[in-house]
Amino acid sequence: METDTITAISTPIGEGAIAIVRLSGPKAIPVTAGLFQGKNLLDVDTHTIHYGKIIDPATNDVAEEVMVSVMRAPKTFTREDIVEINCHGGMVAVNRVLEIVLGEGVRIAEPGEFTKRAFLHGRIDLSQAEAVMDLIRSKTDKAMSVALKQMDGRLSELIGQLRQELLETVAHVEVNIDYPEYDDVEEMSNEMMRSKSKEVHAEIEELLQVAKQGKILREGLGTAIIGRPNVGKSSLMNTLVQENKAIVTEVPGTTRDTIEEYVNVRGVPLRLVDTAGIRETEDIVEKIGVERSRKVLKESDLILFVLNYNEELTIEDEKLFEAVQGLDYIVIINKSDLEPKLDMNKVNELAEGKPVISTSLIKEEGVDEMESAIAKTFFAGELDAGDLTYVSNIRHIQLLKQAKQALEDAMGSLDMNMPLDIVQIDVTRTWEFLGEIIGDTASDSLIDQLFSQFCLGK
């Protein structure tokens, strides 16, 4: 009876060794198959599980190594085709996969919607109907309170403002339509519409940019520690973990080999990635080569690059500088208690203005400076912590993207010189998408606006 395909993360977030993105509906299998590198999922038997990779179609990069279960209707929970994408535990991987899936015309499930579908398709028997309704209610209330909590007051205010601007613009178009003979209302022009659309579009883009920061806040700043062997990478890790209680520690070995440590440094959550690599081989560059390590590094939000004060700069060190060029990194000169052998002038030159911090991790010196440098990097420049408006809810991000797309459609119509009442259709949709973010979908607002903004009537 429902014809669209829904998806959601169906494991509790931030817990467990694996996390699952579940899809249900007619497009579940074809969409996953289109993103999957491995067997052709369109041809596999029902109720089978397959190893492979999810490819991000935007970049053609491997987004995640996964195990995919394919279950065809009707013998499934919802009695629709179901795909479950098993990702690494932790929030980053699974969110990335969810976002990729959402970009393919699958919509995010409403609270309790899988269960609702199961019920509507007769999968759950009558006696459970009450429970289903309770579930929808409680999940909705919970989701609502979570969403509200996640939403900063400033964000809803900002979105409210954008909506008001759009509403005034639309009301202006409408007044010209419904009261064409009123000559004292200026005729809305394509140029006015264009400049307003551009303005709001820029604001939405900025919100989406900032959304990345919000995501980081929620998921942790992906942080890599690099450096030659024996410079003190493990000490750095241990210092960070010990100084700042790990917030989530995932047990290694349950499924795959990545371990992530979550630490909170002065309000900045760090997700220390590939720590296993550091523990085992002490050096990811050595392990995988500069080219590939550069790619790994690129996916990190922050790099802690450790040098030894007691040794001269080596070719490897310079290669590492090359590898982190253009990325966010902090140079940590460790072992500052030992005899200086490092050419600091050269280091400062190579560091191109990035912070260079001296520490002696063994003697616990310079740790404060390092932590404040980390915090500064995150809240750097224009990103003043006090002004940050975080968009962290994935539904909100999705709606912002839809709003942006609708506005781009409107601007496309403007470029084609379509009449404003046609352009207005997409501007109104933008307004509606933004309204969904803050839970305001009242359709009477336009008419209220029309009659408060303009003096109309016989």
Place this chain on the structure above:
Amino acid sequence: MVYDAGHYDVIVVGAGHAGVEAGIAASKMGAKTLMLTLNLDMIAFMPCNPSLGGPAKGIVVREIDALGGAMAKVIDKTHIQMRMLNTGKGPAVQALRAQADKPLYIKEMKNVIENEENLTLRQGMVNELIMEDGVCKGVITESKAAYHAETVIVTTGTFMRGKVLMGDLEYESGPNNQRVSVKLSEHLEKLGIEITRFKTGTPPRVNSHTIDYSKTEIQPGENKPQAFSYETTEYILDQIPCWLTYTNEVTHQLINDNLSLSAMYSGMKRGTGPRYCPSIEDKIVRFNDKPRHQIFLEPEGRDTEEVYVQGLSTSLPESIQHDMVRSVLGLENAEIMRAGYAIEYDAVVPTQLWPTLELKKIPGLFTAGQINGTSGYEEAGAQGIMAGINAAAKVLGKDPLILDRSQAYIGVLIDDLVTKGTNEPYRLLTSRAEYRLLLRHDNADMRLTETGYKLGLITEERYNKFVEKKRLVEEEKKRLSKIVIKPEEHVQQMMDEANGTPLKEAVKAYDLLKRPEITYDMLEKVIEPNESLPYDVREQVEIQIKYEGYIKKSNEQVERMLKMEDKKVPDNLDYDDIDGIASEAKEKLKEVRPLSVGQASRISGVNPADVSILLVYIEQGKIARVAN
């Protein structure tokens, strides 16, 4: 002594714009219909502005016509000028507006009613309904005539407990000093119908001889062969102009100084007035920074000197109205013939109605028009025709007709009324329609003729013409999709003349027409013209092709909406039995009793979780029935 005055299928109480359409539709469908009205000389009287149509409203007139109604044909015969509005905008918002010849409109509409088969017209004041076991079975007039019927449609406009207000003058009256209807309203209240109090107003009329038109701006008609009705073939080309002038500081000062004398502002008024037609007092108070307001001088007909002063709706005392009018440029010596006034009246709270316009509480009783809380002749006519169709359908054992929001402005209007209700007189606006690109002036016939024909409201001859038009449209679209236009010199020249970018490669005529700057006329310069094609076919082809992408997008939205409309809510649903629904939503649902999950989702105060739970509950019921 009450006497038995006869038996009918349908009785229509009132012969205003709702009543006449109701009577015509019911009788055309084959129901034996009686129309009762207070005064036979006031059939389809326009108590306020002398005009029909305009944005949204003009499209409604076309829709009424596509369902076989009379409004379009009558105004086509009796207007003094007609204009197409919003011609510089997209096709979705263009609409006709006509200035009516008021006395002629009455005469012509009376003639239509008198000559309608199955329709009996009689003068009389209805005081109460005949009720049998809670079902409405007819009416009783003040002269003790009992008329029996299967269904009754009440279209009493602003007559129920009407009260005219002007300064401190206040008296019971229908519009324009007609007799007021008091007993019927009291009777409905006794039957448990919830009544609310609304207010509207009208400006003064002045004598044309006393206007100095030289100080005003002329607003001529277009003198073009255009019409509301798809059946009209004769056009009025000698049109009469309207005139534009403005209020000024003196006018505003006068109003401000005398605000306390306005019935509207002195606290006498209980009813809620419409934002859509504010009084001049309202405008001055709410928009006090505006230096002037437009005043349109609109003749009320060809054979009358009365001129409607649009923009000066007021309930100020007559003496102030006099000074106010004379403060306006061009009206320095104007003589008021009728003063403006406000009128307060009883209206039925429309959420008590099914979407068929039958009252949930009283089977057999329908209400339509201003009594349901709307304003405007077109809104009234729209409800009238739907009530007429549904009242007759009920008697004849046919399916009810409910138009959805993607089919017609009529559908938007009625859905808004019965689902959301209204706290002020409701006016249709294009912005009320989510799918207005589909609800166009040009395609009203495409949307509704088939429906009208199936109900017996459209003649065979008209229907055949419509089928032929549809065929020609499809054929021409196919033809254009086959013609390939190469980037030859004369083509590039045409593109240049159209301010378009030159063609880079060969393109189908169909696709070229999609460009906003290329009209069908231009296209014809470079392809073999299809000369036999009538104008309205070309218009359809052009609009359908040019806006294809946008229309498709709208259609996709409609599909999603219709999926929810298709999920029916059982009539006997006990909302108290559904635990999960929030209590505010529950109260709303109990009041509105939506027919579909889609309608439920449009009720304010019913959130998506409530809708989900409702859906699950309904499915549970279905399963239970299968299980039993």
